[in-house]
Amino acid sequence: MATGDVALGQSGPDALAQGASTKRIVNDFSIQVATVNGSGSQSANSVLLKSIFGMGIPVSGKNLFPSNIAGLPTWYTIRASKSGYVARKKEIDLLVAMNAETAKDDILSLPSGAVAIYEESLDLKQYRDDVICYPVPFDKLTATVCPEAKLRKLVKNMIYVGIVAQLIRMDMKAVEAALRRQFAKKQKAADLNWGAVQAGYDYAAASFTKQDPYVLEHMHATEGKIIIDGNAAAALGAMFAGVTVVTWYPITPSSSVVEQLIDYLKKYRIEPDGKASFAVVQAEDELAAVGMVFGAGWAGARSMTATSGPGISLMAEFAGLGYFAELPGVIFDVQRVGPSTGLPTRTAQADLLSVAYLSHGDTKHVILLPASVKECYEFAIAAFDLTERLQTPVFVLSDLDLGMNNWMSEPFEYPEKPLDRGKVLTAEDLNRLGGFARYQDVDGDGIPYRTLPGTDHPKAAYFTRGSGHNEKALYTEKPDDYQNLMERLSRKFDTARTLVPAPVVVQTGKSKVGIIAYGTSDFAVLESRDQLKKEYGTEMDYLRIRAFPFTREVHDFVASHDRVYVVEQNRDAQMLSLLKLDLPSEDAVKLRSVRHFNGLPIDARSVTDELLLQEGI
16 A cells, blocks of 8 residues: 555545545554653643543553653553453554654554554655555644744644544544543643644644544443543542551552552541541651551551562561561552563563562462452452451552553442451450450451550550460460461461452353463453454353452362463463462363563453464464
8 A cells, every 4th residue: 555645535534434445443443652751742642542532432541651751762552442442452553653763663563554643754654655654744733833932842742632633533522621621720721732633633634635444433332431540549449448557668650559549638538627637658668668557557557558569579577577466557569570670660460479478488468469440449448458357468469551551440339338447356345355365266267356556454465576476475486386376377368268359250161271360461361362252263261360369269260171371461470370389289280371571561462372372273
C-alpha cells in the first residue's frame, strides 16, 4: 500500500466505508503516543483515554516511562476493545510519533498496515512503504492557537488529540467533556487546550483523506463504570478499613498509595474540632517505616506501609519479628523489576518468593494477590481484618501495571461488615477468665488471644518477645517450648488457608489441561483462552490464585488435570516453585511454566504462542 496523504477511494468522513478497499476495524485497536518524559503529554493522553471511555467503549491505558525525571522517551498506549480486553496488545495499530529521537525506531516497529501520525519535517514515510502516514505541521498549528511561546510545548500535545479524534471518528462532545473535566479548575487552560484540539481536528479534516481502517463507534459498555488506578483503589480500601497509622518512605511505584491515602484521610477523617483521627509519618527509610507499623499494630492501631522490592528487602528482620511475636500490620508491595534498584518504572511479579518467606528462619507470610483495581480496594479491606484476626503481618502484592495505570471498573461497594479485630480480650473478659496466656492455643486454630495496651486489668499485661518465649510470654530457650511455638505458628498458617480469598476457577469439564495465573497476568490469560478457542478450537480450564497460603481449591484443580501451565511475570517461575512446595509430589510434576519478564505488561498473544508451542499444536 502506498503511503503519504494520497487519497484512497473518495474523500470525506465516510470515505473508508463507501470507497476504500480496506475493511473497517471498529472499536478494536491500539494507539501509542511516543513523547519525551516531562513534555506534559499526560493530560492529552488522559483526554484521549477518557474520550473513548465516554463513548461507551471499553478502554485501558498503559504508561511506559523512564526512571529519569525528564528528557528521556516515554510511551503511552491506549487500547480500545469492544470485547472488553484490557491486557497489553503486542501490536501497535496507530502511532503518534512526537519524539524526534525515537521516531525512526517507532515507525520501524509498526506492523504492516499500521498508521503513523508525526511532525511533517521528520519525513518518516521514507522508512516504510507499508505504513499509512499522516504528516502534520504541529509547530505551525500550535503557533496559531497559542501566542505564548512558553506554553506551546504543552498545548502542542492537544493538537494530536484533535488529529487522532478526526481520523478515528471520535465524538467531539465526548472529547470536550473529557478535556473540561481534566482542567475543571482552570477555565482559561481548558479553553486554550480546547482550541488546540479543534485546530488539530480541523486540519485533519481539511488535509487528509482517511486511508486507514480504524474507527470508533458509540457503545454502551462503560455505563456506570469508573476509571481509577490500583494504588488509589488500595488507598481507598485502606481508609474504609479504618487505618489510623500510616508510615512510609517514598519509592516507585508505590508512593502514590500513601499520597492518595493522605488526600482521602484529610478529606474524610478530620474531626469536627479540626483534629485528625489518623497519623501519617514519613520515616527515614523502609526499615523504620515497618518498625512503626508493628509498633502501632501492637498498640491496637490499624497500621500499614507501602513499598516496593528494595523496601521489602530492608523490612526482612522486622517481618520476622512480626511473625514470631505475632504482631498485626499490613504491607502493600507494588512490585517492579529487580534485583537491586532494577528498573523502577517497569512491571513484574518477582517479589513473590522473597515475601512468602521474608526474614530468616522458618517464616511463612500471608499474601493477598489482587488482579484488578476492584480487588485492590477489596483486598486492602480484607488485609486489615486478616492481620488482626491472624495476628501476623499480611502482605498485599500489586505491581506497577496495576498500581500506576488507569483501569476501567465496576464501582466499589461500600463495606457492610463490621471490622474484625480478632481475639482481643477486654477487662470484662479477664474478670471472667481470671487471666490469660498470651501465646497459648486455646481454640486449636493456632491463634492465641491478646490484650491491648491500656486495658484496665492487672492480668492484662504481658511481654512481647522476638526471642524465645513460652505460652505465658516468658523468656525461654527450652527446645520443647520453641518447637511447640513453631508448630503452633504452622497451625495458624493452616488456619489462614480457610480465611484468605478463594481462587477464581473456570472449569469446563471438557479439558485435562489447566492454566494457573495470578495478579495482572489474569488479563492476558483470559484473552489467550479466547484466542485458543476461536483460532484453534482448544479449551483450557483456568484457576486464578488470589492468596497464599493456597486453599483447597488449588490442590483440587491441579489434581484434576494432566498438565497445568503456570503463567507469571518473572524469570524464575516463582509461583510454580511455591506450588511445588505445597502440592503432593504426584501433582507437583504436572506443572509447566509460562514466563514473561521483559518489564512490559504480559500480553495475550505471547501466552497463546507459548501454550501452543508446549502443547505441540
